[in-house]
Amino acid sequence: MPSTTQPRRSRPAIAVTVGEPAGIGPEISLRAAWARRHEVNCVLLGDAAFLSMTAAAIDPAIRVSALSLMAVRNGGLPHFGPERISVIDVPLGAHVVPGTLDKDNGRAVLATLDAAIEGVQAGWFEAVVTAPLQKSTINDAGVAFSGHTEYFAEHTGTDQVVMMLAGPMPAAFNAADEPARQFRVALATTHLALKDVPAAVSQEGLARILDIIDHDLKTKFGIAAPRILVCGLNPHAGEGGYLGREEIDTITPALDAARARGIDALGPYPADTLFQPKYLRGADCVLAMYHDQGLPVLKFATFGHGINITLGLPLIRTSVDHGTALDLAARGLGHADCGSMDAAITAALGMADAVRNARPHTST
Ligand SMILES: NC(=O)C1=CN([C@@H]2O[C@H](COP(=O)(O)OP(=O)(O)OC[C@H]3O[C@@H](n4cnc5c(N)ncnc54)[C@H](O)[C@@H]3O)[C@@H](O)[C@H]2O)C=CC1
Numbered sequence: 493m494p495s496t497t498q499p500r501r502s503r504p505a506i507a508v509t510v511g512e513p514a515g516i517g518p519e520i521s522l523r524a525a526w527a528r529r530h531e532v533n534c535v536l537l538g539d540a541a542f543l544s545m546t547a548a549a550i551d552p553a554i555r556v557s558a559l560s561l562m563a564v565r566n567g568g569l570p571h572f573g574p575e576r577i578s579v580i581d582v583p584l585g586a587h588v589v590p591g592t593l594d595k596d597n598g599r600a601v602l603a604t605l606d607a608a609i610e611g612v613q614a615g616w617f618e619a620v621v622t623a624p625l626q627k628s629t630i631n632d633a634g635v636a637f638s639g640h641t642e643y644f645a646e647h648t649g650t651d652q653v654v655m656m657l658a659g660p661m662p663a664a665f666n667a668a669d670e671p672a673r674q675f676r677v678a679l680a681t682t683h684l685a686l687k688d689v690p691a692a693v694s695q696e697g698l699a700r701i702l703d704i705i706d707h708d709l710k711t712k713f714g715i716a717a718p719r720i721l722v723c724g725l726n727p728h729a730g731e732g733g734y735l736g737r738e739e740i741d742t743i744t745p746a747l748d749a750a751r752a753r754g755i756d757a758l759g760p761y762p763a764d765t766l767f768q769p770k771y772l773r774g775a776d777c778v779l780a781m782y783h784d785q786g787l788p789v790l791k792f793a794t795f796g797h798g799i800n801i802t803l804g805l806p807l808i809r810t811s812v813d814h815g816t817a818l819d820l821a822a823r824g825l826g827h828a829d830c831g832s833m834d835a836a837i838t839a840a841l842g843m844a845d846a847v848r849n850a851r852p853h854t855s856t
């Protein structure tokens with residue numbers, strides 16, 4: 493069966509969940525969807541009346557068309573042109589005061605995630621991009637929730653996913669003759685109290701995480717032979733066992749086993765000295781053991797242009813590298829930077845292309 497590169501659909505449809513309504517998510521979603529409308533059909537999932545009002549306040553030229561979820565279920569996604577942004581209406585529970593959280597809106601935020609998953613599974617969307625939500629508000633609404641990453645895993649029946657953030661590699665970390673590269677940091681554990689991290693790092697878990705990173709970098713990012721550098725858990729990667737034994741008992745055996753399966757994974761490296769050009773030049777991804785071991789470094793280098801990607805899902809999900817920025821939302825529209833949302837949309841399109849091109853098809 494011949495396999496040829498499949499052209500991108502002229503205007504692919506992706507779902508954009510607008511996140512916490514009192515934060516900057518609705519604004520950056522509308523701005524990015526409007527700015528990119530000729531290239532991509534960003535279908536917003538949120539409260540249509542609230543988004544129409546917000547759109548009018550951002551720019552009266554923005555046109556919004558409300559769709560009911562039921563109508564899309566029955567008739568599919570209508571093929572509107574780029575002169576308007578489609579919004580699938582997921583009504584909020586309470587009036588929105590920018591910058592002020594209201595737990596009565598928590599469940600509606602979750603309902604946008606459910607609609608996005610349904611839409612990808614039904615073939616309406618090629619990918620999902622999520623604007624930031626407030627994890628505490630969902631919990632205040634009575635739903636135990638630790639993040640999109642875990643929610644998408646659970647609601648797609650996926651046992652193991654990997655959170656990876658990525659952004660442009662700082663110029664100083666590139667050789668002069670080298671093309672621009674991405675700086676990627678994946679996490680072995682996600683939203684977990686620090687005291688629970690050591691017990692959550694296991695040989696079996698690391699095996700699955702390394703397999704997912706290797707697989708997804710190949711299939712969704714087109715990297716033929718990904719090299720993954722792995723951090724230790726303890727200071728100085730355990731200092732030969734004197735500062736902790738996880739490197740000896742867990743991480744090193746997991747890396748030996750991964751290499752035996754053909755995965756190019758090296759380490760464990762002391763995390764405090766790994767993030768320097770000498771190591772990063774040859775790496776496609778760094779695997780950190782926990783959230784605040786890897787993400788401060790990545791965000792220091794790329795904040796505002798970085799993205800968050802969930803690897804291992806049966807769908808494409810990208811997100812911004814920042815949170816709800818309630819402080820900015822409280823000040824009114826026009827203060828939030830859209831760079832990360834824009835990058836998340838670009839990445840989702842690129843991943844959708846890679847997946848489409850990897851699929852064998854017969855020319856007719
Ligand atoms: N993907 C998601 O849903 C994410 C959600 N969060 C949630 O966001 C909430 C707030 O988190 P924080 O730690 O306060 O981080 P935050 O990213 O909301 O804010 C940190 C600082 O960065 C600034 N900032 C953030 N985004 C910006 C933008 N687009 N343009 C300009 N400045 C920006 C804010 O004004 C603030 O000073 C938490 O509930 C957290 O769980 C955090 C990260 C990702």
Ligand SMILES: NCC(=O)COP(=O)(O)O
Nearest residue numbers: 638639640641642800811
């Ligand atoms: N620091 C990243 C973050 O908190 C985003 O989490 P998620 O909601 O994408 O799972």
